[in-house]
Amino acid sequence: MKQLIMGNEAVARGALRAGLGFFAAYPITPASEIMHYLAEKEGEIEFVHAEDEIASIHMAIGASLAGLKAMTSTSGPGMSLKQEGIGLAQMMEVPLVVVDVQRVGPSTGMPTLPSQGDVLQAKHGSHGDYLALVFYPASVEECYRYTIEAFNAAEESRSPVILLLDGFLAHLSETVDLRRIRFSLKKRSLAPLGTGNRHFTGLLSKEGIPNTDDSQYYRQWYARVKNKMLSVADKYAFYEYWKNPQATTLLIAFGITARVIRPLKDRYAIFRPIRLFPVLAGPLKEIAAPYQRVVVVEMSDGQYAGEVQRVLQREVISLPVLGGEIHLQEIKEALNAI
Amino acid sequence: MQYKDFVKWSRWPTTWCGGCAIGIVFKQVIFSLERMGLAQNELTVVSGIGCSGRAAGYFNVDSVHVTHGRALPVAEGIKRGNPHLKVLVFSGDGDLVGIGGNHLIHTARRNVDLTVICINNQTYGMTGGQMAPTTLKGTKTLTSPHGNRYHPLNIQGLITSNHNYFYARSSAYHINHLQKVIREAFAWPGFAFIEVVAYCIENFGRRLGYRFGYEMLLKIKGIYKINRSPKERLKENELGVLIK
Ligand SMILES: Cc1ncc(C[n+]2csc(CCOP(=O)(O)OP(=O)(O)O)c2C)c(N)n1
Numbered sequence: 001m002k003q004l005i006m007g008n009e010a011v012a013r014g015a016l017r018a019g020l021g022f023f024a025a026y027p028i029t030p031a032s033e034i035m036h037y038l039a040e041k042e043g044e045i046e047f048v049h050a051e052d053e054i055a056s057i058h059m060a061i062g063a064s065l066a067g068l069k070a071m072t073s074t075s076g077p078g079m080s081l082k083q084e085g086i087g088l089a090q091m092m093e094v095p096l097v098v099v100d101v102q103r104v105g106p107s108t109g110m111p112t113l114p115s116q117g118d119v120l121q122a123k124h125g126s127h128g129d130y131l132a133l134v135f136y137p138a139s140v141e142e143c144y145r146y147t148i149e150a151f152n153a154a155e156e157s158r159s160p161v162i163l164l165l166d167g168f169l170a171h172l173s174e175t176v177d178l179r180r181i182r183f184s185l186k187k188r189s190l191a192p193l194g195t196g197n198r199h200f201t202g203l204l205s206k207e208g209i210p211n212t213d214d215s216q217y218y219r220q221w222y223a224r225v226k227n228k229m230l231s232v233a234d235k236y237a238f239y240e241y242w243k244n245p246q247a248t249t250l251l252i253a254f255g256i257t258a259r260v261i262r263p264l265k266d267r268y269a270i271f272r273p274i275r276l277f278p279v280l281a282g283p284l285k286e287i288a289a290p291y292q293r294v295v296v297v298e299m300s301d302g303q304y305a306g307e308v309q310r311v312l313q314r315e316v317i318s319l320p321v322l323g324g325e326i327h328l329q330e331i332k333e334a335l336n337a338i
Numbered sequence: 339m340q341y342k343d344f345v346k347w348s349r350w351p352t353t354w355c356g357g358c359a360i361g362i363v364f365k366q367v368i369f370s371l372e373r374m375g376l377a378q379n380e381l382t383v384v385s386g387i388g389c390s391g392r393a394a395g396y397f398n399v400d401s402v403h404v405t406h407g408r409a410l411p412v413a414e415g416i417k418r419g420n421p422h423l424k425v426l427v428f429s430g431d432g433d434l435v436g437i438g439g440n441h442l443i444h445t446a447r448r449n450v451d452l453t454v455i456c457i458n459n460q461t462y463g464m465t466g467g468q469m470a471p472t473t474l475k476g477t478k479t480l481t482s483p484h485g486n487r488y489h490p491l492n493i494q495g496l497i498t499s500n501h502n503y504f505y506a507r508s509s510a511y512h513i514n515h516l517q518k519v520i521r522e523a524f525a526w527p528g529f530a531f532i533e534v535v536a537y538c539i540e541n542f543g544r545r546l547g548y549r550f551g552y553e554m555l556l557k558i559k560g561i562y563k564i565n566r567s568p569k570e571r572l573k574e575n576e577l578g579v580l581i582k
Contacts, residue, residue, distance in 0.1 A: 022419060046418040051444035055411040058404065062384075062415020065402060066423065070415070088405050193382045193400040193416060194423045197346065201395065201403035202387075209349065210395070 002177045007143045007170040008033035011073070011099055011163070013178065014147030016041065018185060021068030024048040024056035026078060029112040030167035031101035034073040053078035057085030057098065057160075064094050065200060067192030069151055073099035075167075076118050077108060079125065086160050087126030092200045093225075095154035095189060097147070099163045101170040102299075104324045113324025114167030116255060116299035122162045123277045123307070129222060131229035133157060133236065134277040136164040136254045140174040141181065146274065148183050149236060155186040157232040164276065166299065168256035168326075230278060238274035241287055249335075250291040252308060257297050260326050268335075276304070281311045288312055295319050295338065297331060341372035346398040353392050357551025359510040359536035360390050360457055366513050367428070367455065368397075370520040376424065383426045384413040386438060389464045389538070390430035390457035397426075407438030410445040413452050424524060427454040431472045431533075432462045435491055439471070446500050449528040455520070456493070456531065459538040467541035478545060494572060497531050498580055504530035506579040507572055510537070511558045519579060526581070535562060535577075 005013070012034045015023070023045055025035045039047055046063060050056035053074050060070035074082060079100040089096050102118045104110035118125075122134045133153050137146040147163060154161040199208035204218060211217050240258075242265040250269045253261050258272040271287055273280050288294050295317045296305035302318035309316035319334055345368060354360050371381065378399050385394035387406035394401040404412045409429045417425045427434075434442055434456045445452070461479060462468040468481040471491040478485055497505040504526040508516040516534065523530035537543055537554035548554050565578040572578050 022415065024415070048414070048418070050411070051440055054408065055414075055441055055444070058408040058411035059415035059418070061404070062402070062412035062417075063419035064415070065412075066416040066419025068419045070419075084405050085408070088408075092402075192420060193402070194379045194420060196400055197378065197398045199346075199395045199401050199403065202405055203403065208395075 001179070002175045004173050004175050005140050005178075006033060006173045007140050007165060008101070009037050010140045010143035010176070011147045011165070012037035014144040015071050015097065015151065016045070017144070018148045018151035019069045020045055020071055022046045022060060022063035022070040023072070024050045024059040025073050026050055026053045026056055028075045028078050030103060030114070030170045031073045031075045031099065033170070034099060053081035054084060057082040058088070060096050061085060061089050061092070061094050064096050065190070065193050067188065069095070069188065071097040071099065073101070075101045075103050075112070076105045076115070079118055079121055083121070083125040086132070087128060087130070088202050089160040090126065090130040091202045093158040094160070094200075095158050096160040097150045097154055097163060098160050099165065101165045101167060103167050110324050112167055114256065114299065115324060116166055116257065117303065118164065119276065119298070119300060119303040122164055131226055132162055132277055133159060133229065133233055133275070134162045134164060135236070135238070135274055136276050137274065138169065138255055138258050138272065140172060141176045142274070143169065144176070144178055145181050145183065146238070148185070149238070152184070152186040153232060153236050155189045156235070157229055158189055159229065164255065166255050233275065233278050236275055237280055237283065239280055239283060240272040240274065241283075242270040244269040248291060249293040249295055250288055251295050251297055252304070253297045254304070257299055257321065257326065260328055261297055261331060263328060264332070279307050279311050284308065284311055293317060293338070295335065297321065299326065339372060339376070339378060341368045343378075344368040344371045344398050346396055349396050352396060354389060355540045357539040358389070359459065359538070359551065359555070360393065362510045362513065363455065363457060363516065363534050363536060364393055364396060366516045367426070367520060370517050370524070373517070374521055374524060381424045381426060382416060383428055384409045384416065385427070386429040386433035387464070388430035388433045388462070390428065391433055393428040407433055407436070407441065409433065410438060410441040410452070410454070414445055414448070414450045417450055417452060421451070425452050427452055429456065430463070431456055431458040431460070432470045435493060436471045443496065446497055446503065446529050446531065449500070449502050451528055452530070453520070453523045454529070454531045456533050457536045458533050459536045459542065461538050461542040463538040463541050467538070467545060479542070493533050494580070498571070498582070502528055502582055504528065504579070504581050506530070506532045507535065507577050508532060509535040509558050509562050509577055511555050512562065512564060512577055515564055515577060522579060
């Protein structure tokens, strides 16, 4: 049965389908509908309207440790606050899903026009080295599907997986038949608290015992964690590619931007990463190779363009769409001017 | 389990300095756990960051040592995730009342069924002895070298401003009282907060002229009196329990 569903609702329903047991958040546009939808489910799941975003992510960490699949959702200002918890979940290896519906920043910025300016924050907003798994859907159906995949990836990687949306996508309503979407579900990967004498800590530790002054050990530990993240990421290498043998330019875009530029696929080739991080280096290198030019169209001042350039090790042109408005005609003109 | 079984001996010795009060309080907790007859898988301990925050790792149960100030939200998530677990929060005044103050207000308001032990040593011990929200007016610390200009936060007032509450004040000297209060707090069906008057010799007391930890312990003995049936509020020099 087809239903008219909003992006945010699809995220909430995807989470429930994935087995969500705990949700905590703090209201913020354009993410609040996720919270509103899940508030209705209080009783079926544990729901907390927390005092702030720091509390909500830490509650999610606690609930995950206690045995529930957990999620929190927010927008840019709250995402900045959640970074502390993201680092903790990375260090303690706690599965968790963090949804960030992006709006224009910095700070309170332009509430609540859409943006893609949290891309680097999603990758590296917490301090220290870590690899984040970041997904970015581009339709309501994908909001559902990739929320489920985010939960799967969180279980497999035991890490806080980030689901990026933008205000457009979150508030986009489309007709979808959710029952037609096929997926598999990963079970809980972590034995819940109350089953042993383990010690979970934000300190670097070895078998639960803090080990904070051994550089050699840090290097081993980091290599293991990095390896783990990369090998899980391999299983979630989602992207879309519209090949165009006549084209000389490859456009790269994600989320709402990818949808807006889709009509250009007759003139350009288009690559749409769904897993934004770790950057899909393998497919990207292969796909970009035949094209003379690579242009990244995004609603930030070249945040992802820089990442692509780093991976491709060649010039990558950035086409920023700033200030919360996006028009195909403007993008066409900007592309013609390159 | 015997009290010794609640200790994770593989972690010995602790990071706590000789003469520190935290170990005394830790010991009263494990005595209480034995007396209450808890099993290993019935309890989890959560700590924030600080010297007091190291306590979680010394309990021989599943334990969590989180970021600075966030012990309460993590503990709340755990309790909601598994209501059958007893969740003990053991942390410092800087952690719970300073940086974690907002969480304290709201976890208490939501009356989450947790037992909280707050080591009030009136300072940020781990970082070298800066002033805390609990430092008395006039006290010299690293960040109040001319004497603290502010009055300390009224933790009792904050907790007891709620519709329901369990607020206790005990001390590292009055260990029988402390044990009793810990047992009562565990039995309380809601948010139970125990402020334990403690001290830090190395990074606080020495600057104030104390030479040994026990001098600070005896100072507490001299000041505090147990009030077994307090009316509405504990006086500044009183130990006791307020419930509603
Ligand atoms: C976000 C953050 N800010 C600052 C610190 C540094 N820090 C570590 S412990 C501590 C104070 C702890 O004081 P308290 O909770 O009173 O515990 P005590 O050491 O006195 O037992 C601070 C400020 C930190 N670890 N994290």
